[in-house]
Amino acid sequence: MTTAILIVAAGRGTRAGPGAPKQWRPLAGRRVIDWTLDAFLSTPGIGPVMVALHAEDIAGFVAPKGVLTCTGGATRAASVRAGLEALAPLTPDKVLIHDVARPCLSQSVIAAVVAALDQAPGAAPALPVTDALWRGVDGRVSGSANREGLFRAQTPQGFRFDAILAAHRSHVGEAADDVEVARAAGLEVVIVPGHEDNLKITHAPDFARAEQILRGTMDIRLGNGFDVHAFGPGDHVMLCGVAVPHDRGLKGHSDADVGMHAVTDALYGALAQGDIGRHFPPSDPQWKGAASHIFLAHATALAGDQGFTVSNVDVTLICERPKIGPLATAMQARIAEILALDPARVSVKATTTERLGFTGREEGIAALATATLIRP
Numbered sequence: 001m002t003t004a005i006l007i008v009a010a011g012r013g014t015r016a017g018p019g020a021p022k023q024w025r026p027l028a029g030r031r032v033i034d035w036t037l038d039a040f041l042s043t044p045g046i047g048p049v050m051v052a053l054h055a056e057d058i059a060g061f062v063a064p065k066g067v068l069t070c071t072g073g074a075t076r077a078a079s080v081r082a083g084l085e086a087l088a089p090l091t092p093d094k095v096l097i098h099d100v101a102r103p104c105l106s107q108s109v110i111a112a113v114v115a116a117l118d119q120a121p122g123a124a125p126a127l128p129v130t131d132a133l134w135r136g137v138d139g140r141v142s143g144s145a146n147r148e149g150l151f152r153a154q155t156p157q158g159f160r161f162d163a164i165l166a167a168h169r170s171h172v173g174e175a176a177d178d179v180e181v182a183r184a185a186g187l188e189v190v191i192v193p194g195h196e197d198n199l200k201i202t203h204a205p206d207f208a209r210a211e212q213i214l215r216g217t218m219d220i221r222l223g224n225g226f227d228v229h230a231f232g233p234g235d236h237v238m239l240c241g242v243a244v245p246h247d248r249g250l251k252g253h254s255d256a257d258v259g260m261h262a263v264t265d266a267l268y269g270a271l272a273q274g275d276i277g278r279h280f281p282p283s284d285p286q287w288k289g290a291a292s293h294i295f296l297a298h299a300t301a302l303a304g305d306q307g308f309t310v311s312n313v314d315v316t317l318i319c320e321r322p323k324i325g326p327l328a329t330a331m332q333a334r335i336a337e338i339l340a341l342d343p344a345r346v347s348v349k350a351t352t353t354e355r356l357g358f359t360g361r362e363e364g365i366a367a368l369a370t371a372t373l374i375r376p
């Protein structure tokens with residue numbers, strides 16, 4: 001059974017005021033779309049993930065691994081239709097259709113929709129209306145309405161795939177959401193509990209509310225790492241994944257990449273998962289001479305398994321020689337590649353100890369690193 005995700009993100013966010021469309025705007029340190037995607041990418045057993053984007057946005061969007069894109073349409077319904085048609089060749093069994101503008105989606109709402117799809121061809125989250133309802137004309141109350149049986153609809157709205165594709169193909173006219181399209185085609189839709197936090201960013205003040213929700217619930221971890229390797233014979237040193245020509249090498253059980261080890265330990269530290277030695281014991285001969293990217297890739301995968309993404313890393317190499325500056329950009333790129341991170345979130349810098357201490361006497365190289373991990 002495959003459950004596809006369709007995120008509609010082709011709107012222009014006109015009600016949110018001037019600036020970029022809301023999905024591209026910053027929210028709690030990332031873009032709105034990143035939070036929305038993460039809600040699904042951290043859900044086990046979900047995929048493929050399709051994002052319907054405005055034609056102008058497609059070229060500039062770097063899709064995370066496993067995320068597909070298609071061109072949306074002029075209305076929300078047209079974007080949904082385009083996304084469903086793009087997913088059709090993948091023949092998913094079910095699909096969850098979600099607004100990119102709802103970035104505070106919780107795992108419990110997703111789970112409730114998925115579970116309800118076992119009972120009905122459609123399921124969607126909603127909250128009962130609890131305020132009194134009025135009609136108003138010219139700023140004055142002109143009447144009231146009975147709120148009994150009224151709900152505020154949210155997304156993701158889930159459906160058996162073939163049924164909602166057929167419903168959209170045959171739908172004529174406007175529709176506020178996919179439940180309306182489904183019901184017009186005669187599909188039964190079950191209501192599951194929505195959540196107040198699952199708001200849709202619509203107007204400018206909604207950004208502040210969403211930011212407050214995300215900052216209140218997210219788990220932010222900071223880790224540090226420190227490592228030292230002594231110089232020995234050799235003609236190069238490995239530093240942050242780059243072979244740097246030098247008149248000596250670094251001694252170690254692995255390739256002695258002191259910078260990569262510090263970054264790796266910072267990740268393990270943020271996860272409270274010990275250090276490299278715990279996961280790759282020096283007593284184990286299989287790690288002799290090992291390339292250190294194996295260690296960093298392991299720590300990164302461990303973070304991913306626990307639902308964390310790396311937000312940034314910062315590493316300082318401490319040595320008199322070799323000179324790091326000319327190669328810092330290559331080191332930054334290599335670390336970013338292993339972490340699958342934007343290089344702008346990786347910092348590699350160096351310092352000397354003014355000829356003091358063991359690094360000053362050129363007996364070895366030290367490195368220290370910090371890493372921030374975020375779990376929405």
Ligand SMILES: Nc1ccn([C@@H]2O[C@H](COP(=O)(O)OP(=O)(O)OP(=O)(O)O)[C@@H](O)[C@H]2O)c(=O)n1
Nearest residue numbers: 008009010011012013014015074075079100101
């Ligand atoms: N042609 C459109 C219009 C809307 N959407 C998506 O549908 C969702 C709900 O729409 P809305 O909140 O109205 O977003 P916008 O259309 O971007 O906002 P506005 O109406 O203020 O312009 C959003 O995720 C939006 O990106 C879409 O994919 N394609």
Ligand SMILES: C[C@](O)(CO)[C@H](O)COP(=O)(O)O
Nearest residue numbers: 076099153154155176177200
């Ligand atoms: C789909 C939706 O989010 C359910 O509440 C809503 O209908 C979208 O409305 P909009 O007018 O396109 O913002």
